[in-house]
Amino acid sequence: MQEVKFVYPLLEEQKRVVITTHQKPDGDAMGAALGLYHFLSQLNHHVTVISPTNWANFLDWMPGCDKVLDFENDRELASKIISEADVLFCLDFNILHRTKNLEPVLAAASCLKVLIDHHQQPQVEVFDYGISNVHKSSTCEMVFDFIDASPFSTLLNKDIATCLFTGIMTDTGSFRFSSTTAEVHRVIAVLKETGIDHTEIYEHIYDNFSESRLRFIGNALLNRLEVLYEYNAAVMAIPKKDLVKYEIKTGDTEGLVNYLLTMEGIKLGALLIDRTEERKWSFRSKGDFDVNVFARLHFEGGGHRNAAGGRSSESLEENVQKFKTVIKEYEQQLQ
Numbered sequence: 001m002q003e004v005k006f007v008y009p010l011l012e013e014q015k016r017v018v019i020t021t022h023q024k025p026d027g028d029a030m031g032a033a034l035g036l037y038h039f040l041s042q043l044n045h046h047v048t049v050i051s052p053t054n055w056a057n058f059l060d061w062m063p064g065c066d067k068v069l070d071f072e073n074d075r076e077l078a079s080k081i082i083s084e085a086d087v088l089f090c091l092d093f094n095i096l097h098r099t100k101n102l103e104p105v106l107a108a109a110s111c112l113k114v115l116i117d118h119h120q121q122p123q124v125e126v127f128d129y130g131i132s133n134v135h136k137s138s139t140c141e142m143v144f145d146f147i148d149a150s151p152f153s154t155l156l157n158k159d160i161a162t163c164l165f166t167g168i169m170t171d172t173g174s175f176r177f178s179s180t181t182a183e184v185h186r187v188i189a190v191l192k193e194t195g196i197d198h199t200e201i202y203e204h205i206y207d208n209f210s211e212s213r214l215r216f217i218g219n220a221l222l223n224r225l226e227v228l229y230e231y232n233a234a235v236m237a238i239p240k241k242d243l244v245k246y247e248i249k250t251g252d253t254e255g256l257v258n259y260l261l262t263m264e265g266i267k268l269g270a271l272l273i274d275r276t277e278e279r280k281w282s283f284r285s286k287g288d289f290d291v292n293v294f295a296r297l298h299f300e301g302g303g304h305r306n307a308a309g310g311r312s313s314e315s316l317e318e319n320v321q322k323f324k325t326v327i328k329e330y331e332q333q334l335q
Contacts, residue, residue, distance in 0.1 A: 001115065001122075001124040001125075001127045001128065001129065001130050002128065002129045002130075003129070003131070004114065004115075004116065004129055004130050004131040004146060005149065006129055007087075007114055007129050008150050008151060010087065010112070011040070011043055011045070011150075011152070014044050014045055014046070015045050015046070015086040015087050016045070016046045016081075016084055016085050016086045016087075017040055017045045017046065017047045017048070017085065017086065017087045017088075017089065018047075018048050018049075018050055018081060018082050018085040018087070018088045018089070018111075019033045019036055019037055019040075019047065019048070019049045019050070019088075019089045019091060020033070020049070020050045020051070020052065020088070020089070020090060020091070020099065020102065020106070021033050021051060021052070021090075021091050021092050021093065021099075022052065022092055022093035022098040022099060023051075023052040023053045023098065023099055023100040023102075024053050024054070024055065024056075024250060024251075025051050025053075025055045025059075025092070026055075026056075026092075026170060026171075026251075026254065027059065027166050027167050027169070027170030027171070027205060028092055028138045028139050028140055028167035028168075028170055028171040029091060029092040029093075029139065029167070030051075030055060030059045030062060030065065030068075030163075030166075030167070031062070031140045031163040031164055031165075031166040031167030031168075031170075032091045032092055032116070032138075032139040032140045032142070032143045032163075032164070032167050033049045033051075033068070033089075033091055033092075034049065034062055034063065034064045034065060034068075034159075034163040035140060035143050035144075035147075035160045035161075035163035035164040035167070036089060036091065036116075036143050036146075036147075037049050037064050037067075038063065038064060038157070038159045038160045038163065039143075039147050039152070039155055039156075039160055042152075042155045042157075043152060043155070048069060048081050048085075049064070049067065049068045049069065050068070050069045050071055050078050050081065050082065050102070051068055051069070051070055051071065052071050052072070052099040052100050052101065052102040053070065053071065053072050053100060053250075054070055054072065054073075054250050055068075055250060055251070056249070056250050056251020056252075056254065057208075057249065057250075057251065058204060058205055058208045058209070058251055059205075059251070061204045062162070062163055062166060062204075063159040063162060063163065064159070064163070069081070071101070071102045071105075072101065075101075078102075078105070079105050082105055082106065082109050082111075083105075083108075083109065083110075085109065085111045086111050086112065087111055087112050087113075087114060088106065088109055088111050088112065088113045088114065089114045089116065090106070090113060090114065090115050090116070090117070090127065090130075091116050091117065091139050091143070092116075092117055092118075092119075092139040093117060093119065094115060094117045094119045094121070094122035094123055094132055095121075095122070095123045096123060096126060107126070112128045112129065113126060113127045113128050113129075113130075114127065114128065114129045114130050115127040115129070115130030115131065115132060116130060116131055116139060116142050116143060116146060117130075117131075117132050117139055117142070118132070118133055118134055118135075118136040118137075118138065118139055118141075118142060118304075119132070119134065119302070119303055119304065120134050120292055120302060120303070120304065121302065131146075134304065135179075136179070137168060137171055137172050137177075137179040137180060137181065137184050138167050138168045138170075138171035138172065138179075139167060139171075140163070140164040140165075140166070140167025140168045140171070141164075141167075141168055141183075141184060141187055143164060143167075144164050144168075144187050144190075144191070147160070148190075156190075156194065157194060158194045158195050158196055160194075161190075161191040161192075161194040161195075161196045162196050162201065164187075164191060165188065165191045165192075165196055165198060165201055166201055166205065168184060168187065168188065168191075169198075169201065169202070169205070170205060172184065173258070174202070174206075175188075177306070178306070209252070210247075210252075212246045212247050212248075213246070213248070213252045215246060216242065216246035216248055216252065217256060217259075219242065219246070220236055220238060220242070220256065221236075221259065224236050224237055224238055224239075224242070225260070227263070227266070228324070228327065229265075230331070231268070231327050231328075231330070231331055231334050232265055232266055232267045232268065232334045232335065233266065233267065233268040233269070233270065233327060233334060234260040234263060234266050234268070234269050234270070235260075235269075235270040235271075235272065235320065235323055235324075236256070236257070236260060236269075236270070236271050236272070237272040237274075237316055237319070237320050238253070238271070238272065238273045238274060239274050239316055240274040240275075240276070243273070243274070253271075253273060256271055256282075257269050257270070257271035257282040257283070257284050258284060260284065261284050261285075261286060266286075267285055267286045267287060267289055267334050268283070268284075268285050268286075268289055268291070268327075268330075268334055269283070269284045269285070270282070270283050270323060271283075272316060272319055272320065272323075274316045278311050278312065278313055279311065279312045279313070279314065279315070279316055279319050280309065280310070280311055281295065281299050281301060281309055281310035281311065281312070281319070282308075282309050283295055283301075283303075283307070283308045283309065283310065284306060284307055285305075285306045285307075286306070288305075288333075289306075289330070289333055289334060290305045291303070291304075291305070291306060291307065291308040292304055292305055292308045294308070294330070295308040295309060295310040296308075298310070298322070298323075298326050299311065299312060299319075300312065
């Protein structure tokens with residue numbers, strides 16, 4: 001994988017460009033994709049953003065989101081666009097299987113593939129150009145760096161800044177996570193200078209949910225939370241029936257796992273959700289406990305040191321029991 005700076009000369013002539021993200025794109029993934037979309041469109045490239053799946057409704061307000069193609073809804077068109085692309089940008093994921101059913105289409109694409117991502121252990125052999133930096137707060141911060149270091153940095157505008165601010169804000173937990181460096185604040189200052197309204201962006205993301213979601217969270221905290229005090233850990237297992245009862249949509253469970261770390265003394269929070277096709281884990285930690293390693297070793301996942309995910313085809317009950325078994329190996333680390 002060559003350095004991402006070698007992509008700049010390729011952008012001097014018009015190209016057919018596709019931008020994609022991981023499945024169920026969050027604020028960082030969608031923000032990075034749309035920020036890059038607005039940037040490349042100003043260079044007169046023919047740009048298409050393709051999401052592997054649907055996304056949360058609270059992202060629909062973002063400039064350009066109405067032009068994003070959902071692969072699951074139109075596989076034939078999306079596959080055709082990818083097969084004809086000159087350049088494919090892969091954002092906020094570093095292993096192709098994180099794109100779900102889009103994976104074989106991306107693997108078969110003959111175009112140049114560019115990676116911009118901040119997760120650990122990238123599948124570097126898949127990409128022609130790219131950058132993988134686990135020390136960055138978000139992929140949106142990295143897209144800003146990509147734009148800022150380019151010969152076209154003056155193209156940064158309000159639409160780009162709005163999208164990038166969204167991703168940086170969400171992936172840093174509204175700037176409270178340890179990934180919020182001084183450089184992040186310098187980037188935010190530049191984005192603010194374009195005229196973005198950070199209060200409005202915050203309200204779109206965090207103050208835009210349904211009553212049923214709030215009741216779902218209440219039920220989860222009251223009836224699905226188990227605290228393992230001897231390990232300074234908490235686990236919450238959400239059965240499928242809860243998702244149906246409260247009419248939970250894509251994005252409604254985002255941030256739920258963070259509630260677990262708000263309890264005094266808890267160093268590891270684990271959220272398990274019974275999806276139709278598989279069980280999905282979200283892990284969060286404080287301090288030096290590495291949930292990336294934990295998820296990779298035990299739950300077919302990975303991510304960052306303090307934030308990771310996993311999956312399993314086993315039942316909800318089997319997963320919870322497995323978690324309670326393997327956590328015993330980490331008792332000393334969690335004390």
